[in-house]
Amino acid sequence: MKILTLVRQVPDAEARVKISGGQVDLEGATLVMDGMDEYGVEEALRLREGGAAVEEIVALATGPKRVEDALRTALAMGVDRAIHVETDQALDPIALSRVVAQVAQAEGVSLILVGGQEADWDSQALGAATAERLGWPQLTWTNELALEGDTLTGRHDVDDGNESFRVPLPAVVTTQQGLNEPRYPTLPNIMKAKKKELRKDTLDAYGAAPTVRVVGSDIQTRARLNKMIDGKDPQAAAAELLDLLRNEAKVIA
Amino acid sequence: MTATLPAADVGMRFALSDDQRLIVQHVRDYCRAEIAPRAAEYDRSGEFPRGQLRGLAELGLMGATLPEAWDGAGLDSVTYALCLEEIAAADASVAVIVSVQNGLPEQMLLRYGTDAQRERYLRPLARGEHIGAFCLTESGAGSDAANLQMRAERDGDAWVLSGAKAWITSGGQADTYLVMARTGGPGARGVSCFIVEKDRPGLSFGRPEEKMGLHAAHTTTVTFDGVRVPAENLVGEEGQGLIIALASLDAGRIGIAMQAIGIARAALEHAARYAAEREQFGKKLREFEGVSFKVARMAARIEAARLVALKAAWLKDQGQPYGKEASIAKLLASEAAVDVTRDAIQIFGGNGYSREYPVERLYRDAKVTEIYEGTSEIQQLVISRAVFAEYSD
Ligand SMILES: Cc1cc2nc3c(=O)[nH]c(=O)nc-3n(C[C@H](O)[C@H](O)[C@H](O)COP(=O)(O)OP(=O)(O)OC[C@H]3O[C@@H](n4cnc5c(N)ncnc54)[C@H](O)[C@@H]3O)c2cc1C
Numbered sequence: 350m351k352i353l354t355l356v357r358q359v360p361d362a363e364a365r366v367k368i369s370g371g372q373v374d375l376e377g378a379t380l381v382m383d384g385m386d387e388y389g390v391e392e393a394l395r396l397r398e399g400g401a402a403v404e405e406i407v408a409l410a411t412g413p414k415r416v417e418d419a420l421r422t423a424l425a426m427g428v429d430r431a432i433h434v435e436t437d438q439a440l441d442p443i444a445l446s447r448v449v450a451q452v453a454q455a456e457g458v459s460l461i462l463v464g465g466q467e468a469d470w471d472s473q474a475l476g477a478a479t480a481e482r483l484g485w486p487q488l489t490w491t492n493e494l495a496l497e498g499d500t501l502t503g504r505h506d507v508d509d510g511n512e513s514f515r516v517p518l519p520a521v522v523t524t525q526q527g528l529n530e531p532r533y534p535t536l537p538n539i540m541k542a543k544k545k546e547l548r549k550d551t552l553d554a555y556g557a558a559p560t561v562r563v564v565g566s567d568i569q570t571r572a573r574l575n576k577m578i579d580g581k582d583p584q585a586a587a588a589e590l591l592d593l594l595r596n597e598a599k600v601i602a
Numbered sequence: 603m604t605a606t607l608p609a610a611d612v613g614m615r616f617a618l619s620d621d622q623r624l625i626v627q628h629v630r631d632y633c634r635a636e637i638a639p640r641a642a643e644y645d646r647s648g649e650f651p652r653g654q655l656r657g658l659a660e661l662g663l664m665g666a667t668l669p670e671a672w673d674g675a676g677l678d679s680v681t682y683a684l685c686l687e688e689i690a691a692a693d694a695s696v697a698v699i700v701s702v703q704n705g706l707p708e709q710m711l712l713r714y715g716t717d718a719q720r721e722r723y724l725r726p727l728a729r730g731e732h733i734g735a736f737c738l739t740e741s742g743a744g745s746d747a748a749n750l751q752m753r754a755e756r757d758g759d760a761w762v763l764s765g766a767k768a769w770i771t772s773g774g775q776a777d778t779y780l781v782m783a784r785t786g787g788p789g790a791r792g793v794s795c796f797i798v799e800k801d802r803p804g805l806s807f808g809r810p811e812e813k814m815g816l817h818a819a820h821t822t823t824v825t826f827d828g829v830r831v832p833a834e835n836l837v838g839e840e841g842q843g844l845i846i847a848l849a850s851l852d853a854g855r856i857g858i859a860m861q862a863i864g865i866a867r868a869a870l871e872h873a874a875r876y877a878a879e880r881e882q883f884g885k886k887l888r889e890f891e892g893v894s895f896k897v898a899r900m901a902a903r904i905e906a907a908r909l910v911a912l913k914a915a916w917l918k919d920q921g922q923p924y925g926k927e928a929s930i931a932k933l934l935a936s937e938a939a940v941d942v943t944r945d946a947i948q949i950f951g952g953n954g955y956s957r958e959y960p961v962e963r964l965y966r967d968a969k970v971t972e973i974y975e976g977t978s979e980i981q982q983l984v985i986s987r988a989v990f991a992e993y994s995d
Contacts, residue, residue: 421624503713533632536662536675540621 385464659730690864773822
């Protein structure tokens, strides 16, 4: 069987992003593989290392040329080959799912791993949309996976706790923090990753035009209220502080 | 034309290759996430950073420049140098242990060891399963290493080592010690190099020195009380020991230069951030020329030192002589590190003098780079000799 893992490149969590011309300007920002996708890559590798009959692990990314770096990271971690659908258009999750579903079919994969959430768009739609297109079952927010033959078992979070599941492949699985501890690639593997196949594809072939258009972006700023409490009477000041924290800021119950 | 203008197939080019860029970025990310956050804690506890070294070993950094055939990561010297800067910017104690391991015992075994010695001692060092130490200095022989007194006597098919070494990095923690001892008469030609394993009877270690900085990098005396090692533990030829040691120190000095640059860069980063936030007289500190020009000089010193160190590393990769450049790099980088970290404390004001902030640790860690692997005075001796040799005809 083959596993497809989706890789997205996003600004580092500590990167300071700028806005120019109403768009997020990533010039100069450190870009990394989305942490959620690292869990996916790591889990694919672990399933194989755990003895499952995984023939091949393929990483897929869409986006501009720079996205190659994220794919190289996946290759350095141990993925066998990569497909880069190169485009400067930003794809919303629904458009992206069209690419993922078509690649999955063309490659004959039976397990797709995608992030439960996307660090930049913060959307959770990609896994569901991909499953819907393919008519496959989806398991969201997984925190444990095991493969035996063509059966995937595991645990995933639901609203009021978590449940165990068993599902025949093919299936779409979304990851989350805690699924595993992603490995750091070794330095020799980073160099070897360059020799692995990284196939380029154009977006035209997939008919996946985004329907959502970003018309403006803003950086969220929090206005400070600079509220001062008179400290002359410590008891009263403490009581007032408690009241503000409880009823105005609502940070304590 | 002097030896400072070597020709190469490619002219001057300062850009990193794709591989180099990806590796250095990766090591930077790794060190920021895994090493830097615990540096202050290790400085306080003085605990030997085993876990940190294990993590770096998994990346391949405990055998960074060794060929993959010997379980190394196969990095070129330039990439390795930049990796050391990243490690040092995160934790200078970890960096010196890594630098000694890669630069000294491993280089000595790779270049002068037999295949049997490499198989047995180099592989575990390269994989980071073993830690290596370099034993040259004695209480009576520091800068004047050729005057070392420790003896090794031949006894049948063994050597018996007696004497004491001082200031040994990773003493007591290391598994494999490369030891310079006198097998012949006085002077440089009477010294040979031996491999001594940690568990040999008669080998003992002093308590870690209470140092000004580099608290997590243990430094001890190592005492040899009639330690017997088999004849096959001799590295290279009899009488070749000091040549082996000094040749490795050339490479080691690039490592210490990069360690110094890493420390200095960390100080610059902290100082620049602090100057952008702290306000006095209604202005950010960085708006005062007295502060901003200091920052400019700090950056200039670091950049200049880094360029020379990378040039030395590049010369090494080209198979060209690089001893003079390595000494220049070590001299400039260590002085820059001491000055830049001291200036960073100044920019932090009272906070700079406090353990709550990182710059006082950087200052304490920086000072030793002017001392070990040849003091600044010894670097000047090496550089001036090279200069006089160039202009002697
Ligand atoms: C933390 C630490 C770790 C170390 N790790 C190791 C290690 O792993 N292995 C190892 O073998 N050694 C190690 N050393 C030892 C280190 O290399 C020596 O301390 C160094 O070579 C200086 O020798 P010394 O301390 O005996 O000083 P000395 O040689 O006594 O020098 C004292 C002063 O005199 C100056 N001086 C000496 N000779 C001259 C000269 N000809 N011209 C001008 N000035 C001169 C020196 O520059 C210095 O300023 C370590 C030292 C430290 C502090």
